[in-house]
Every structure is written in C-alpha cells, then in structure tokens.
Amino acid sequence: MKLLASFLLAIAASGLAHAQETKPNIVVFLVDDMGWSDLGCYGSELKTPNLDALAKNGLRFTQFYNGARCCPTRASLLTGLYAHQAGVGHMTEERRDEQGKVRPGYSGRLNDTSVTIPEVLGTAGYFTAMTGKWHVGQNHGVRPELRGFQRTLTAAAGGFYFPDSPGTRIFYNGTDVGTNSAPLPKEWYASDLWPEFGLKFIDEAITEKKPFFLYNAFNAPHFPLQAPDEDIARWRGKFKAGWDKLREARYRKQIENGLIDPKWPLSARPEDVPAWDSLSAEDQDRYDHLMAIYAAVLERMDKGVGTLVEGLRQRGQLDNTLILFLSDNGGNAEAGVRGRSNGDKLGDAKSDVFIGKTWATLNNTPFVRYKHYTDEGGISTPLIAHWPAVIKDQRRGAIEKQPGHLIDILATAVDIAGAEYPAEFKGKAITPKEGVSLLPAFKGEKLARTKPIFWEHEGNRAVREGDLKLVALENQAWRLYDLAADRSEQKDLAAERPEVVKDLAAKWDAWAARSNVLPLGSWRAPEPDGPKGSKERNFTLKTGDYLEGDKAPDLRNRPITITADFDAPKGDGVIAAQGGTAHGFSLSIHHGKLVFFLRSRGDVVSVELPGPFNGPVQAKAVLASNGKITLSAAGNEASGTREKLFASNPIDGLSIGEDHGPAVGPYKKAARFDGTIRSVNITLGKKKKKQAP
Structure with missing residues (x-):
C-alpha cells in the first residue's frame, strides 16, 4: 500500500509540475477607429455582449493608450517600441531627407532593428498566427509571414468588409x-x-x-462602413x-460604473458640431x-469576438488564454462635420460611409479631439484583459486605473511566455524594449513603470508622467493638465506651473531625439512646387471667372474673407472654389444649405447655415488669423x-459659379450655380509668420 501511495503521489506531482510548465496562450484583438466609450462596458448604448462578458470576468483598464493612428499603433503593439523606433512614425509611405536617405523614423515599414x-x-x-489587417509595410515587402507569423490570413491595409467591396484583396499564408x-x-x-480562420490556426x-x-x-469599425442589411435595420431610428x-x-x-471620476467634466460639444x-x-x-x-459594424465585430472566445471554451483553452482587446486610435472625425454618405444603398459593399466629426465626438465621450491627435480623445483606448487562470476572485470585473501603453503588450507577452527578449536577432542589434509587463496589474499589484509615456503624431505631441500630461497641437504651445x-483636459495649468512645463518638455525633447522622431514634420511628403499666387490681396469676380496658378489668391498663412452677393439657385451649386482634393476652399449651396468648406492635408472643416434661401442673398465667409471660421447670411451666423x-x-485655381478642378467641397x-452671382469679393489679410514647433 505504501508503495502504491508513493507511486500515486509521484504521478500527481508530475502532473502538477506539467500544469505549472504549461505556457499560456495569448490572443490579441485589435479594432480600427473605435472610440474609448463605444463598448457597452465603457458606457455605450451600443450592444457588445461578448466583450462585456469578457470585462465582467476580467479587467477593464481605464487609462490605457494607443498611438493615435492606425499604422503607428500596429508597429508599436507588435514590437514593444515607440512607433518611430520601429520605423513607422506615420503611415506606410517612405520619407527621405535632403540627401535622399530614408528617415529612420519614417521608413513606412517595420525595420530590422x-x-x-x-x-x-x-x-x-509558440505557434504564431495572424488574421486581419497588417498595414505596417507590405507595400515595401514587409509581410507578416516574414516577421514571425507561421500562419496568416490577412489584408495588406484593410478598407473592405465584403468579397465585392472595392479594394478587397486577401492573402493566405502569403499567397494572394x-x-x-x-x-x-x-x-x-x-x-x-x-x-x-483564427480558430482553424x-x-x-x-x-x-x-x-x-x-x-x-x-478592420472594423474603420470606414468605409459596411454591414449586412438586417444588422443595419435593427439600429435604424435608435440614434434620433x-x-x-x-x-x-x-x-x-x-x-455610475466607476470608469471616470465625477469631477472630470464632460467636454463641450465642438463649436462646428451643431446642436442636435x-x-x-x-x-x-x-x-x-x-x-x-x-453600430451594425461594431455589433458584428463583437459577434466575431464571441465566436473565437466560444471556440476557445469548446477546445478547453479558455482558462489558460490571456485575451487582450483594444483599439488603434480614438474615434475618427475624418470627412468633417457632415461625414460621408456616398452610394446608392448606404452600408452595402459599394457604398462609402464615414460617420464624421459629430458622432466621433460621441465615440470619445468625455474626452476632447479624435484620431490623429494626442489629446485624450485621440489616444485613449479601452483595454479588456481576460485570463481566468490568473485574473480570479475579487479581481474579476475589476477596474484597473494604472496607466498603460501599447509598448507594454510585447513586454507582457514575453513575461508570461517565459521568453527572452533578444539583444540581437538575425544578425542585427535590436532596440531594447520600452514597455513594462502588465502581469502585476492582473494580480492587483503595481506596475514597474519608471519612465514617462510619450507620443508624437503629425506634429501633435504629448508626454505623461504620473498624473501630469503635457500636450500640444502641431506648431502650437504646450498645454499642461492634471489628469487626476x-x-x-479642460483646465490648462501651463501658465500656473511653468517649471513643470519646462521639465516635461525637456523629457519629451530627449525622447524625441533618441527615438527617431525628429525633425518634426518629417512625416509630410515634400510639398509640390505649387503656384506662388498673385501678389494682389483684393479680388472682385463674377460668374464664369477663373484665375489660374499665379493669378489666383495666395492663401498661404493668410486670413481670408469672402463676400458673395447672389440670387439663390433652384438647387445646389458652387459659388466659389479654389483648390482640389488636397487643399482649398469652397463656398456653395449643398443639400439646400450654405456651406463654407476648407480642406488641407488631414484637416477638413466645414461650417454651414440651413436653408432654404430665396431671392437676393449676401453671404460672408471668414477664416480669421486665429483659425476661427464664421459664415453669415440672411441674419444667421455659424462658426x-x-x-x-x-x-x-x-x-x-479659383473658379466662380462652379468648381473647375477636382472637387474641393x-x-x-x-453642381454649376444656376442662379445669378452679382459679385464675389475675396480679401486676404496680412501674411502671418509661421510658428516654430
């Protein structure tokens, strides 16, 4: 009997040792263009039952951060480095310096350091697999199967939902x-x-x-938003x-749910977003x-999460799998206030739908700004962590308030897998990882972070140390906030605490210098040698007038005032337009409204006045030196x-009564203006000096 007992104890000990040696599985879900507040478990009215269930049995991080944009976030998540260190400080276009050398922080693909x-x-x-959107340099030959993935079903850059969506192209294990x-x-x-396919792998x-x-x-919920008819129909009327x-x-x-502090005010609706x-x-x-x-796109994404989670459960893998879920940037305000609704049947495979700035403001409740920006609305992401073997008892359903960043995901994976982060890989010296493991937070312990967290995207920049955050828009002064x-971000403390601004700014400068961020503005393609524009500052024009190149107004760094005297048209029509799909402005009647529309790289703004307009109309559109836009007509004004x-x-060039070139508005x-335009006067203010970054 003693011999049998000893034998059984030996078997039990062996089984326990084997269980302890079993390495955890890791699943990372990344979504595209979803705001911080869009999940039900982060305050939304949208239906995300599968993600809500993961949160209920796991953790919700309330101060986790992404990289403000698609490609930089993906590069940072995959490498545990800041995006510029990995070579993807902007998107996948390659940028070169004056000598023609590739800029290390803006190579447009994951680098070999x-x-x-x-x-x-x-x-x-580990067996490694990927499904979904890659977007870190396939156009330069950097493919997932060349960066460690053994099985893949991927899209180079997304932008589709159905087989017959324009641009659909899928790669299976590297084969188109x-x-x-x-x-x-x-x-x-x-x-x-x-x-x-994730379950197949x-x-x-x-x-x-x-x-x-x-x-x-x-690739959900990135534009162009497309979903099955029945999914869309369930949500019609629910947002009125x-x-x-x-x-x-x-x-x-x-x-109520403890996600935010009651003392944090709800940010104001932006001036250009109309009251509902x-x-x-x-x-x-x-x-x-x-x-x-x-909502339909997001709901279907949640269903996909549920499919994979249930598949893990059926395979007996769920308890020993760490699941992480997050978004690549904040809600997306691209396409301006009105968004975009192109297509014969909105939401189908051929349509082109953006929700625009109005709903993006809802996506990012209660924060300010959006994708592209380093204000909280641009860089805050939900992070749900689910791992029954480790996150248990009182930690299940808990809210984790310690700040975290994408750079921490690789550090976490390396930690829990018992792997070793290399100093050298394939003969190349490797940049040391930047993040810290999140494993202590899963257990209710303090993270081992000792350094500030940094951001830069398109000249927008930020640094957070403890509860203090320094943030700035491109070419604008630093602002300081106490995030606790x-x-x-409603009360700027920069004037009150200049010593903190100086200290954090110096830390950001040092980080930018070592992380391939500089010089600021390297993300831009060289500006084409466009026309210098006329030296005149006052223009009086009429229907049919067109000014090309050097005869058109010189809009660079100038306030602009446009005054138009016209008889209202029967339908839509362009009053004045200068520029095309990259830069310019237009004043038009569009969908019965008077619209002043301004466009430059990544910055689309429109101001509109509701119609109808009848008879003689005098309209005035102004872009002031401080960036304020006003539009007035018929006794009404919008800004x-x-x-x-x-x-x-x-x-x-500039055309009156039509948009002569590519559509700027x-x-x-x-649409050609079918009413009478008596005059259009354009006045340019004194040229404003460029501000230093």
Whole structure:
C-alpha cells in the first residue's frame, strides 16, 4: 500500500509540475477607429455582449493608450517600441531627407532593428498566427509571414468588409487569394472571417501541442462602413435622441460604473458640431442612418469576438488564454462635420460611409479631439484583459486605473511566455524594449513603470508622467493638465506651473531625439512646387471667372474673407472654389444649405447655415488669423475652428459659379450655380509668420 501511495503521489506531482510548465496562450484583438466609450462596458448604448462578458470576468483598464493612428499603433503593439523606433512614425509611405536617405523614423515599414511578438515567442516554442489587417509595410515587402507569423490570413491595409467591396484583396499564408478563392468561402463578412480562420490556426497549434499566439486585427469599425442589411435595420431610428443626449447618457453611465471620476467634466460639444435639436428632420434621419451603420459594424465585430472566445471554451483553452482587446486610435472625425454618405444603398459593399466629426465626438465621450491627435480623445483606448487562470476572485470585473501603453503588450507577452527578449536577432542589434509587463496589474499589484509615456503624431505631441500630461497641437504651445483632477483636459495649468512645463518638455525633447522622431514634420511628403499666387490681396469676380496658378489668391498663412452677393439657385451649386482634393476652399449651396468648406492635408472643416434661401442673398465667409471660421447670411451666423491657416497654395485655381478642378467641397461632383452671382469679393489679410514647433 505504501508503495502504491508513493507511486500515486509521484504521478500527481508530475502532473502538477506539467500544469505549472504549461505556457499560456495569448490572443490579441485589435479594432480600427473605435472610440474609448463605444463598448457597452465603457458606457455605450451600443450592444457588445461578448466583450462585456469578457470585462465582467476580467479587467477593464481605464487609462490605457494607443498611438493615435492606425499604422503607428500596429508597429508599436507588435514590437514593444515607440512607433518611430520601429520605423513607422506615420503611415506606410517612405520619407527621405535632403540627401535622399530614408528617415529612420519614417521608413513606412517595420525595420530590422525591431523584433515582433511572434518572432520572440516563436523562439519560445509558440505557434504564431495572424488574421486581419497588417498595414505596417507590405507595400515595401514587409509581410507578416516574414516577421514571425507561421500562419496568416490577412489584408495588406484593410478598407473592405465584403468579397465585392472595392479594394478587397486577401492573402493566405502569403499567397494572394483575391476575394473568394480557396480556402475562402464564396460569401463572407470580414468580422466573421478573421475569427473563423483564427480558430482553424488554433486547431493546428493544438494538434502540434504548442501554446499559441493569435493576433486578430479587425478592420472594423474603420470606414468605409459596411454591414449586412438586417444588422443595419435593427439600429435604424435608435440614434434620433442625438449626439448631445447620448453623450450625456454615456457620461452618466461612466460615472455610475466607476470608469471616470465625477469631477472630470464632460467636454463641450465642438463649436462646428451643431446642436442636435437645431437639425432638420431630414438631417437627423441621415445622421441616424450613418450611426446605425456604425453600430451594425461594431455589433458584428463583437459577434466575431464571441465566436473565437466560444471556440476557445469548446477546445478547453479558455482558462489558460490571456485575451487582450483594444483599439488603434480614438474615434475618427475624418470627412468633417457632415461625414460621408456616398452610394446608392448606404452600408452595402459599394457604398462609402464615414460617420464624421459629430458622432466621433460621441465615440470619445468625455474626452476632447479624435484620431490623429494626442489629446485624450485621440489616444485613449479601452483595454479588456481576460485570463481566468490568473485574473480570479475579487479581481474579476475589476477596474484597473494604472496607466498603460501599447509598448507594454510585447513586454507582457514575453513575461508570461517565459521568453527572452533578444539583444540581437538575425544578425542585427535590436532596440531594447520600452514597455513594462502588465502581469502585476492582473494580480492587483503595481506596475514597474519608471519612465514617462510619450507620443508624437503629425506634429501633435504629448508626454505623461504620473498624473501630469503635457500636450500640444502641431506648431502650437504646450498645454499642461492634471489628469487626476481633469482627464477631459479642460483646465490648462501651463501658465500656473511653468517649471513643470519646462521639465516635461525637456523629457519629451530627449525622447524625441533618441527615438527617431525628429525633425518634426518629417512625416509630410515634400510639398509640390505649387503656384506662388498673385501678389494682389483684393479680388472682385463674377460668374464664369477663373484665375489660374499665379493669378489666383495666395492663401498661404493668410486670413481670408469672402463676400458673395447672389440670387439663390433652384438647387445646389458652387459659388466659389479654389483648390482640389488636397487643399482649398469652397463656398456653395449643398443639400439646400450654405456651406463654407476648407480642406488641407488631414484637416477638413466645414461650417454651414440651413436653408432654404430665396431671392437676393449676401453671404460672408471668414477664416480669421486665429483659425476661427464664421459664415453669415440672411441674419444667421455659424462658426467653427481650424487648427491652422493654409500652409501651402492649392495647385488648382479659383473658379466662380462652379468648381473647375477636382472637387474641393463636400460634394462628390460639383453642381454649376444656376442662379445669378452679382459679385464675389475675396480679401486676404496680412501674411502671418509661421510658428516654430
């Protein structure tokens, strides 16, 4: 009997040792263009039951950060470095210096002085797989299967949802399989496809008896927003309360659920975003339709998460799998206030839908600004962590308030996998990792962070140390906030605490210098040699007038005033337009409204006055030196703001009564003005000196 007991004890001990040696699986879900408050468990009215369930049985991080934009976030997540260190400080376009050398921080692809999560975990015996959007340099030959992934079903850069969406192109283990060639089904929806193939790859890992790392990068809810008809129909009419009331509701729910501090105020609705109650019934219905499509896209993504989680459960893998879920940037205000609604049937595979700045303000409740910016609305992401084997008992459903950043994900994976981060890989010296492991937070312990967290994107920059955050827009002064008291960034403390500004600014400068960020502005393509514009500052024009190149107004760094005297047209029409799809302005009647529209790289702003307009009209549109925009007519006025004046002249000239070149305005195809334009006067203010970064 003693011999049998000893034998059984030996077997039990052996089994326990084996269990302790079993390495955890890791699944990372990344979504695209989703705001901090868009999940039900982060305060939203949207339905995300699968993610809510993960949060209920795991952790919600409330102060986790991304890189403000798609490509930099992906580069940082994969490498554990700041994006510029990995070579992707902007998007996937390569930028060179004056001598023609590639700028290290802006090469447009992952470099060979970085190492990815699958490359590190592969050396520790992991099966590594990826599904979804890559977007870190496939156009330069940097493909996922060359950066450590053993199995892949991917898109080079996203931008589609259905097989017949424009631009659909899928790669299976590095082979271009088009839209629906084998092994793809003939009919599919992207948010279903990625997790379904993720489970196929997991089955391979199980067969090989290996722990696995799966990176599932949804292209949802990035534009162009597309979803099945029945999904959209469920949401129609549910957003007619409008962004004002829905922001208030999300804010209250966030306070009730302990996600935000009640002393943080809800940020104000931006000046150029109209009050919901000021809109016509027709406009309210249009905006409701746009948001219904967004909700359908998000709901279907949540369903995809549920598919993979249930698959893990059925395979007996869920308890020993760390699941992380996050977004690559804040809500997306691209396409301006009105968003975009192109297509015969909105939401189908051929349509082109953006929700725009109005709903993006809701996405980022209670924070300010959006994707592209380093204010909290641009860089804050939900982070859900689910790992039953480690996150248990009182930690389940807990809220984690310690700040974290994308750079921490690789550090976490290396830590829990028992892997070793290399000093050298494939003969190249590797940049030391920047992040810290999140494992202590899973256990309710303090993170080992000793350094500030840094950001830069398109000249927008920030640094956070403890609760203090220094942040600035491109070419503008630093602002300082105490995030413990004011995470919605409403009270700038820079004037009160200049010594803190100086200290944090010096730390940011040192980081930027060592991290391939400088010189600021390197992300821009060289400006084409556009026309210098006329030296005149006053122009009086009439219908049919067109000024080319050097005869057109010189818009660079100048305030602009446009006064138009006209008889209202029967339909839509362009009053004045200068520029094209890159830079310029237009004044037009569009969808019955008077619209002043300004466009430059990544900065689209419009101000509008509701119609109808009848008979003689005098309209005045102003872009002031401080970026304020006003539009007035028929006794009414609307206003908005731009971050800056025009930095360069548009190549396309100035036309009156039509848009002579590529469409600069909100219209897809410009309508010729069919009323009478008696005069258009354009006055340019004194040229403003460029501000130093």
